[in-house]
Amino acid sequence: xxxxxxxxxxxxxxxxxxxxxxxxxxxxxxxxxxxxxxxxxxxxxxxxxxxxxxxxxxxxxxxxxxxxxxxxxxxxxxxxxxxxxxxxxxxxxxxxxxxxxxxxxxxxxxxxxxxxxxxxxxxxxxxxxxxxxxxxxxxxxxxxxxxxxxxxxxxxx
Amino acid sequence: xxxxxxxxxxxxxxxxxxxxxxxxxxxxxxxxxxxxxxxxxxxxxxxxxxxxxxxxxxxxxxxxxxxxxxxxxxxxxxxxxxxxxxxxxxxxxxxxxxxxxxxxxxxxxxxxxxxxxxxxxxxxxxxxxxxxxxxxxxxxxxxxxxxxxxxxxxxxx
Numbered sequence: 001x002x003x004x005x006x007x008x009x010x011x012x013x014x015x016x017x018x019x020x021x022x023x024x025x026x027x028x029x030x031x032x033x034x035x036x037x038x039x040x041x042x043x044x045x046x047x048x049x050x051x052x053x054x055x056x057x058x059x060x061x062x063x064x065x066x067x068x069x070x071x072x073x074x075x076x077x078x079x080x081x082x083x084x085x086x087x088x089x090x091x092x093x094x095x096x097x098x099x100x101x102x103x104x105x106x107x108x109x110x111x112x113x114x115x116x117x118x119x120x121x122x123x124x125x126x127x128x129x130x131x132x133x134x135x136x137x138x139x140x141x142x143x144x145x146x147x148x149x150x151x152x153x154x155x156x157x
Numbered sequence: 158x159x160x161x162x163x164x165x166x167x168x169x170x171x172x173x174x175x176x177x178x179x180x181x182x183x184x185x186x187x188x189x190x191x192x193x194x195x196x197x198x199x200x201x202x203x204x205x206x207x208x209x210x211x212x213x214x215x216x217x218x219x220x221x222x223x224x225x226x227x228x229x230x231x232x233x234x235x236x237x238x239x240x241x242x243x244x245x246x247x248x249x250x251x252x253x254x255x256x257x258x259x260x261x262x263x264x265x266x267x268x269x270x271x272x273x274x275x276x277x278x279x280x281x282x283x284x285x286x287x288x289x290x291x292x293x294x295x296x297x298x299x300x301x302x303x304x305x306x307x308x309x310x311x312x313x314x
Contacts, residue, residue: 003220044220048243052225063160063201068209068225070243072269080269082241086205086227090239090247092267110249110265112229112237 003045008073011097012049015041015071019132022058023151028143034058037151039132041071048072051083073097079104081123088115093123101126116141130155160202165230168254169206172198172228176289179215180308185300191215194308196289198228205229208240230254236261238280245272250280258283273298287312 005013019039026032035055042050049071055064069083069091081093081104089111093104102125109118120139125132136149162170176196183189192212199207206228212221226240226248238250238261246268250261259282266275277296282289293306 044223046220046243050223050225050243063203066201066207066227068207068227069241070223070225070245072243072245072271074269074271080245080271082243082245082247082269084226084239084241084247086203086207086229088227088229088237088239088249090241090249090265090267092245092247092269094269107269108247108267110247110267112231112239112249112251112264114229114231114237 003043005043006045006047008047009043009049009071011076011099012041012071012073012079013043014127014129015049015132016043017041018156019153020156021132021151021153023055023149025149027138027140027148028146029141033064035064035151036061037153039153047074051081088112089118091118091121093121100128120145160200162200163202163204165204166200166206166228168233168256169198169228169230169236170200171284171286172206172289173200174198175313176310177313178289178308178310180212180306182306184295184297184305185303186298190221192221192308193218194310196310204231208238245269246275248275248278250278257285277302 023035023037037055040052051069054066057064067083067085072080079097083091092108093106095104104123106121118140122137125134132153137145138148139145180192180194194212197209208226211223214221224240224242229237234254236254240248249265250263252261261280263278275297279294282291289310294302295305296302
């Protein structure tokens with residue numbers, strides 16, 4: 001049964017569906033790399049949108065990263081984002097949503113005992129009809145905040 | 158392409174697949190409730206197992222909770238579990254895995270600005286072939302650690 005989208009997240013309803021595209025990664029401690037990404041946003045009628053992400057290497061298709069979480073919007077123009085990473089990291093982000101852009105900043109990043117140390121994440125999203133562009137900055141493994149990822153995704157039809 | 162399971166998580170390989178069953182919830186601040194649960198564990202050949210969970214109410218099938226995350230086992234007998242909740246909560250658990258039981262205790266629970274306050278989670282799992290039993294205790298909304306959930310899940314064939 002299809003349930004109507006919850007009013008809290010209706011302004012984010014354009015995200016619903018599966019998006020895919022290509023991105024580039026870099027960081028002071030690693031070699032640059034290309035990736036293909038698939039993101040799915042879904043809802044069940046409650047005040048959140050679920051988020052599932054996977055990337056594979058452009059060169060040989062091997063699995064790279066994945067992450068999962070939920071978006072909430074407890075008041076108009078404000079978005080909360082909780083994310084779990086298979087690296088043993090959890091992330092809590094919050095920030096402004098304008099309709100065409102979303103600027104998320106981590107309020108907390110924490111990890112299991114053996115995970116690599118990540119201390120801050122900033123995610124900038126820009127939206128056009130059928131297109132998401134994002135960039136991600138990260139402070140990790142002793143580095144200060146530095147550019148890590150950028151990608152362009154298109155809504156699959 | 159099916160990739161072989163990573164040796165780190167091979168002892169948890171019996172979890173792979175989709176499990177379903179019924180559970181009962183209670184907490185000092187709410188009325189008891191029954192739920193039907195579906196859990197899926199999957200892997201892509203990397204050192205983690207993904208976890209996706211959904212529950213619906215036994216009485217009318219309305220969506221109740223959901224949670225997503227990843228299991229890691231950086232050394233034999235030790236499991237790390239990171240979870241994101243649509244309530245705006247993230248959870249980092251660690252604990253012992255004996256083969257037939259898993260005892261996870263939160264090392265950190267954190268949340269977005271508007272989420273309900275959860276301060277600790279304890280998850281006990283007991284395994285038999287094709288059956289998972291779990292119970293979950295939680296400290297939240299000013300209450301000390303108290304029993305919240307228990308369920309019995311069977312592997313779908």
